[in-house]
Amino acid sequence: MQPLERYEPLVDDFEALRAACERPLPSVVRVNTLKATVERATRALSEEGIDYEPTDWHDGLLKLPDAQPGSNWPYFHGWLHGQEEVSAVPATVLDPEPGDRVWDACAAPGSKTTQLGALMDDTGLLVASDNNLGRISALRSNAERLGLTNLAITHEDARNHSLKPFESELYDRTLVDVPCSCEGTIRKNPDALEDWTREHVDAIAGVQKGVLRRALQTTREGGTVVYSTCTFAPEENEAVLDYALAEEPCELVDYDLPLEHAPGVTEWDGQSFDESVRKAKRIYPHHNDTGGFFCAKLEVTA
Amino acid sequence: MTGNDGHRFDRLPATADERDVEGRPTRAEVLDWWHERFGIDPAVFDDHTFWERGAGKIWAFHGDLPSPVSSEGLGMSALRARQEHWKPSLEAAQRFGDHATANVLHLDDEQAERFVAGQDQDLPEWDGDWGYLIVTHDCAGEPAVLGVGLYLYDELRSQVPKGRQRSL
Numbered sequence: 001m002q003p004l005e006r007y008e009p010l011v012d013d014f015e016a017l018r019a020a021c022e023r024p025l026p027s028v029v030r031v032n033t034l035k036a037t038v039e040r041a042t043r044a045l046s047e048e049g050i051d052y053e054p055t056d057w058h059d060g061l062l063k064l065p066d067a068q069p070g071s072n073w074p075y076f077h078g079w080l081h082g083q084e085e086v087s088a089v090p091a092t093v094l095d096p097e098p099g100d101r102v103w104d105a106c107a108a109p110g111s112k113t114t115q116l117g118a119l120m121d122d123t124g125l126l127v128a129s130d131n132n133l134g135r136i137s138a139l140r141s142n143a144e145r146l147g148l149t150n151l152a153i154t155h156e157d158a159r160n161h162s163l164k165p166f167e168s169e170l171y172d173r174t175l176v177d178v179p180c181s182c183e184g185t186i187r188k189n190p191d192a193l194e195d196w197t198r199e200h201v202d203a204i205a206g207v208q209k210g211v212l213r214r215a216l217q218t219t220r221e222g223g224t225v226v227y228s229t230c231t232f233a234p235e236e237n238e239a240v241l242d243y244a245l246a247e248e249p250c251e252l253v254d255y256d257l258p259l260e261h262a263p264g265v266t267e268w269d270g271q272s273f274d275e276s277v278r279k280a281k282r283i284y285p286h287h288n289d290t291g292g293f294f295c296a297k298l299e300v301t302a
Numbered sequence: 303m304t305g306n307d308g309h310r311f312d313r314l315p316a317t318a319d320e321r322d323v324e325g326r327p328t329r330a331e332v333l334d335w336w337h338e339r340f341g342i343d344p345a346v347f348d349d350h351t352f353w354e355r356g357a358g359k360i361w362a363f364h365g366d367l368p369s370p371v372s373s374e375g376l377g378m379s380a381l382r383a384r385q386e387h388w389k390p391s392l393e394a395a396q397r398f399g400d401h402a403t404a405n406v407l408h409l410d411d412e413q414a415e416r417f418v419a420g421q422d423q424d425l426p427e428w429d430g431d432w433g434y435l436i437v438t439h440d441c442a443g444e445p446a447v448l449g450v451g452l453y454l455y456d457e458l459r460s461q462v463p464k465g466r467q468r469s470l
Contacts, residue, residue, distance in 0.1 A: 035396070036442075044442040073441050076418055076448070076468055078396060122364055123349075128375075136374050141465065144378045144393040149350060150364040153375030165371050 003183060003196040007232050010265055016286035025187045025291060029069045029080040030088055030111075031060035032146045033118045036079035044074040057258040061088055078145045083111040084188065086259075086283055086293035090177055090228040091115040093255055093297050099124045100172040105158040105215050108135030110142040112177055117148040127171075129154045129161055159210035163218055170220035178208045180229035180236050184292025187285060201233050208240045216248040219300045225250070228295040232282070234268035237294040241280060242273040249302035252276040257295075260287035264296065311353040311361065311376045313369035326354055327383045335381075335388055340436060341403030350377070358384030362394060389434050392449035392466060399436040399447035407435045407451060407458065414439035417448055417460045420467040426456040434461070 004021065008014045029052075031041045038060050045052050045062075050072055052062040061083075069075060069082035091112050096102045098121040107113045107128035117126050128143075128151055130136050136155055143151050156162065158176075163169065181201050186192045208229070215225050227244075229236050241264070244250060252274075264280030266273050280296035314329045315321045321328060332352050333344040353361045353369070353376055363377030380394040390399075399406070407428060409417060416423050417437060435453050438445040449466070452459040460467075 040442045040444075047442060071468060071470065073470060076466075076470065077441060077446050078393075125365055133374075140375045143375070144391075145466070147378070147393065147397040149362055149377040149397070151375065151377065152363075152367070152371065152373050155374045165367065165373060167368060 003193050004186075004232070010232075010234075010268075010282075011284060012262065013286060017284050020285035020289065021186045023187060023289075025084065027064040027067065027069050028055070028083060028085045029062050029064060029075075030083045030115060031062070032079055032081055032114065033060060034122055034147045035077065036074065041074045041079045044077075044079065045072065048072050055085060058088060058092070061085060078147055081111060081114060081142065081146060083115070084291050085288070086184075086290045087111055087230070088115060089257065089259070089283070089293060090175055090226050090295050091119060093257070093295055094173050094175050094224060094226040096120050096124070096173050101125045101166075101169060102127070103161070103171045103174040103215065103218060104128045105161065105174060105176050105211050106130060106178050107153070108132060108139040110139035112175060113139065113151070114143055114146045114148060116175065117143070117146070117151060120150060122148060122150045124150060125166065126151045127154065127166060128152070129156055129158050131155070131157045159207070159214050161214050161218060171218055171223060172220060173224045174215040174219045174226070176212050176215045176225060176227045178211050178227070178229055178236075180204060180208070180231040181233055182230055183232045184230040184285070184294075187291055201235050205235045205240060208236055209243045212240055212244045213248055216244060216250050216298070216300055221300055221302055223300045224253075225298045225300065226295065227298065228293065230291060230293055232284075232292055232294070234265055234273075237282075237296075238264045238266070238268065238273045238277040238280065239271065241277045241296055241298075244298070245274050245276070248300075250298045250300050252279040253297045253299050254279050255297045257281055259283060259290075262287075307370070309355075310370040310372045311355045313366075314352040314354060314360070325384055327360065332360060332381070332383070336398070339388075339434070340390075340399070340405055342398060342401045346398060346401050352380070353377070358382055387433055389461070390436070390450050392462060395436050395450050396447045399438070402436045405431055405433075405435050407437050407453070408445060409437060409439045409448070411439065414448060415470055417451065417458070418462055418468050418470060420460050420462050420464065422457055422459045424456060425453070425458040428453060428458070
């Protein structure tokens with residue numbers, strides 16, 4: 001828990017945050033609307049005697065208080081996918097439409113990729129990249145189980161993403177859900193903070209900047225880029241946005257999020273960031289009884 | 303004729319006249335096979351292109367790209383060709399099998415449980431074709447495709463890959 005102390009000045013109720021981090025998270029599944037309606041998927045759960053509770057902000061997200069997500073009929077059919085509640089946020093913010101060209105820059109194991117594919121109704125083009133072959137194999141099997149066919153998977157470092165296989169055309173929307181120090185996943189993975197070091201945060205922030213920059217370069221003018229992490233460190237969040245605002249033609253955009261959250265921070269550790277990073281949203285575990293998350297929406301301006 | 307390159311996706315030729323890789327199935331043959339074996343209307347695949355990576359593994363991709371494509375995945379793996387009896391993948395059966403009107407075997411709950419656990423079972427009551435079948439059961443009020451079975455000598459052999467098998 002030690003690294004969390006550094007965020008005490010940022011958080012409205014630090015004791016509530018600390019208490020929330022000690023509670024385990026319920027299992028949550030997302031209904032895969034490519035293969036089933038929410039009604040059919042919930043009817044299948046009921047037939048098996050599995051209790052579910054809808055979340056109040058997203059029709060297709062169901063909490064399973066007493067069950068593991070992976071051992072029931074609707075899961076076997078690819079109607080359900082286990083996905084933490086806040087991890088469903090960035091795809092809804094990117095909000096791709098059928099027919100769009102979309103890039104998921106750090107895609108494996110594919111919870112958000114498959115959510116994007118469903119929002120696109122399996123049309124258009126969805127390019128999913130990852131730099132780890134083992135994780136790509138998990139991505140591929142998740143995508144196939146959920147029935148996606150509009151997906152091209154590339155093995156590469158997102159910082160050097162090549163548009164060449166895809167007719168060198170820019171994307172309409174890009175999701176930059178970067179590798180991070182994962183502080184916000186402490187409820188799911190109690191060891192998440194064990195290897196935490198400031199050096200790791202700084203090193204991974206360098207990667208995050210490179211990926212976000214490449215995403216802004218490969219997205220068309222007027223297109224949308226969503227940047228997200230599951231961590232609290234401003235070095236990996238607002239500082240990365242501040243860098244991108246200075247280096248690439250883009251701006252932060254407001255968006256609605258029907259979950260309790262706090263705005264992005266403009267001051268941290270002696271640094272100050274562009275005022276517009278307040279448009280990013282910080283979701284703390286005690287806000288909605290979820291994991292922690294950070295999500296920003298950007299528009300490419302040239 | 304050139305050889306097959308296992309590291310990239312090549313779009314299937316439309317017809318045999320356009321074939322330039324020996325033994326590569328054509329789009330027309332793939333559509334005919336879905337239609338003849340399972341009664342799936344070729345129009346179901348109007349928006350999909352078919353690609354080969356590795357000898358005989360055919361992928362279905364929604365949309366089109368300039369061929370060849372170097373990538374780790376393109377759409378879903380849909381069938382295994384270049385063998386006497388072509389075999390649909392479980393994923394393609396689940397995705398497109400709702401359109402099937404032939405060689406569809408419907409199981410009751412107990413049989414379905416055995417099937418997804420990867421077990422073979424005696425099923426002498428099936429009087430249709432031998433070979434690969436699309437296997438369904440009832441889930442939430444309607445038939446739902448489970449996957450692919452191989453029917454031989456009064457026995458249904460589950461073809462559910464190990465990683466997808468479940469005890470339900």
